[in-house]
Amino acid sequence: MVIEYTIECLEEDTPIRGNALVSGDDDTDKAAEDALIDELTRNEWAWCLVKVTATAKVGKYTFTGVDYLGCCSYANEADFKAGGCWDDMKEQALDDLKETLELAFERGQIACGILEGL
Numbered sequence: 001m002v003i004e005y006t007i008e009c010l011e012e013d014t015p016i017r018g019n020a021l022v023s024g025d026d027d028t029d030k031a032a033e034d035a036l037i038d039e040l041t042r043n044e045w046a047w048c049l050v051k052v053t054a055t056a057k058v059g060k061y062t063f064t065g066v067d068y069l070g071c072c073s074y075a076n077e078a079d080f081k082a083g084g085c086w087d088d089m090k091e092q093a094l095d096d097l098k099e100t101l102e103l104a105f106e107r108g109q110i111a112c113g114i115l116e117g118l
Contacts, residue, residue, distance in 0.1 A: 010049040054093035065097025
């Protein structure tokens with residue numbers, strides 16, 4: 001079975017103000033927040049929610065597992081993938097995919113049991 005991974009940069013609902021930096025210096029925090037807000041007008045990766053999906057096709061069925069990481073700030077997708085989060089998120093999405101497959105298998109066994117009883 002082949003596992004394919006995709007990455008999505010989604011809009012972050014958490015506000016930048018009060019969440020981007022907590023340095024203890026209000027002026028430093030505000031300057032960093034202002035810079036992120038400005039950058040966000042040109043770069044969706046400046047403040048985003050990252051979604052990684054692991055997908056497996058089994059016959060005619062497609063199964064997925066996902067992982068999310070919020071309040072991210074990167075230059076671009078390549079910058080995100082260069083860090084350790086990409087590998088960690090693929091592992092988490094794969095774990096979620098395995099749980100999805102296990103649940104599908106259990107439901108299939110139950111369905112087979114029901115059919116045998118008919």
